[in-house]
Structure formats: structure tokens, C-alpha cells
Amino acid sequence: MKILGRFKGKLGEIAIWESERTGDRLYREGEIFQSESSATGESRLPYVKMMEVFLGDAKNVLLLGCGGGNLATMLVRSGKNVTVVDHSPISFDLAKRFFGMPKEISCFVADFREYLAAETRSFDGIAVDVGGPGFCYEEQFNPSTCHSITARLSRGGRIILNMLVATDFDAAPDLIASDLSEDHLSSWIFDRPGLLNRNALLACLPKGRRTANKHYMAKFSRTTDELWTLRRPRRPSHHSQAVVVEIA
Numbered sequence: 001m002k003i004l005g006r007f008k009g010k011l012g013e014i015a016i017w018e019s020e021r022t023g024d025r026l027y028r029e030g031e032i033f034q035s036e037s038s039a040t041g042e043s044r045l046p047y048v049k050m051m052e053v054f055l056g057d058a059k060n061v062l063l064l065g066c067g068g069g070n071l072a073t074m075l076v077r078s079g080k081n082v083t084v085v086d087h088s089p090i091s092f093d094l095a096k097r098f099f100g101m102p103k104e105i106s107c108f109v110a111d112f113r114e115y116l117a118a119e120t121r122s123f124d125g126i127a128v129d130v131g132g133p134g135f136c137y138e139e140q141f142n143p144s145t146c147h148s149i150t151a152r153l154s155r156g157g158r159i160i161l162n163m164l165v166a167t168d169f170d171a172a173p174d175l176i177a178s179d180l181s182e183d184h185l186s187s188w189i190f191d192r193p194g195l196l197n198r199n200a201l202l203a204c205l206p207k208g209r210r211t212a213n214k215h216y217m218a219k220f221s222r223t224t225d226e227l228w229t230l231r232r233p234r235r236p237s238h239h240s241q242a243v244v245v246e247i248a
């Protein structure tokens, strides 16, 4: 591996690495690898490819989180109109310079929650892939943020959110998937139980289309490998309750 450049990121130093054997490129921020792709921006990460497939039917996509811009690049190349948001302005320059992200993509520099509070347009696909050093999913995706994501979804649209799951005892995917469901969306969790610090995908489709959704999710599941399992979220409570135990 050789380093093509080092830059100041929002959450730590960003280094762009290149494999001398394959030509693949990696975007590392602090200790976290944010993107990994061919030099032309085709992601090597299964979860990014899954997000692309899930958004197959969308035409107008809001993408929260740029990194190396691989998902944005893949979506634009398949004919979609894409808006990308990232709080790190340099991510857009690096995505274009090192990962082939097309110049015509509309890019917004903003914290994703502030962007959502100000945006008034609707999108028929929303992809959320924000994260990095010190990022806490449960805090960032609280019920009000989940509501501001679903508020930007047009009728009949779909949402896919990537998150890191520490262990099988991490309640965050279930909490966030439940909060994203609201009255008009059904949600699912794609996960790889048993692995530590793994990616999991939370997927939402319109409620009340049981058969269509079943077919959509079945088709989507066939694009994944056998380590990924699909389940509905459990509904844990956000509020921990004090339990008094009497010891005789």
C-alpha cells in the first residue's frame, strides 16, 4: 500500500491509500476506513453494493455521508439524480480527485441533522451512511432525527441506513429501525449476527404493500451472501426503568 495524500478531516487525519497490487483505493479517517473502491469508484464493500441495489427503483436520491463518494458515484452512473451531504468539505474534493466521483453531483457541506432541518424537498430514495471516529449511532439517530429523515421521503419511497453494530447485545439497530418505521413505513434489519463491529443495514419500505414488499425484500436478500440475515426490529424501550430488587 502507498499513501497518495494526507489531509485534515473533520474528525481526524484523512489518508488516501492505494494498493500497488490491485490499484484499489481506500479513504481512512483517523482509525476508520470510510470507503474502499476501484480507482474509478466502484465500491468493494458488500454493504455499499447492497445499498445501491436497494435503491434500484429510486430516481431522486438523498445521500447523507460522502466519504470517497462511492455510493454516490454508482447511483449517478445508473442514471439517478443524487444529492450528497457531508460535514467534511474536503470529502467532496477527495471523492472527485481520487475516486472518480462525477462533478455534476450536488454537494452540500453540512452536519446531516442541520441539513435535514433546513431541507424542504422530498426524495424517493434516502441513503444514510454517516459515521467516523467517535460517532455514536444511538445518540445521533434519536427519535427526532429519525423523524426528520422520514419527513424527507416522498410517498412510496424507500430508506436504507448503514450503521456499525458492536455486538449481538447492541440495541441500537432495533431502536433506530423502530423509530424510522413511524406510521407509514415498515422496517427490516439486515445483519450478520455473531460478528463484532459489523455493518448492519436498516431498510424501510412503504407500509400496506405486504406482497410487493415481500417480493422486494426477497429479491434484495438474494443479492447478499449467506452471512447476512434478515429480520424485523424488536421494539426495545428508549427509557430505562429502575428496577428495585429486594435482597432477603
Ligand SMILES: C[S@@+](CC[C@H](N)C(=O)[O-])C[C@H]1O[C@@H](n2cnc3c(N)ncnc32)[C@H](O)[C@@H]1O
Residues within 6 Å of the ligand: 010, 033, 034, 035, 036, 043, 048, 064, 065, 066, 067, 068, 069, 070, 071, 072, 085, 086, 087, 088, 091, 110, 111, 112, 113, 129, 130, 131, 132, 135
Ligand atoms: C462511511 S463514509 C461514507 C462512505 C460512502 N457511502 C461511500 O460509499 O464511499 C461516512 C461519511 O460520513 C461523514 N459524516 C460523519 N458525521 C457526519 C455528520 N454529523 N454530518 C454529515 N456527515 C458526517 C464523514 O465525514 C464521512 O465522509
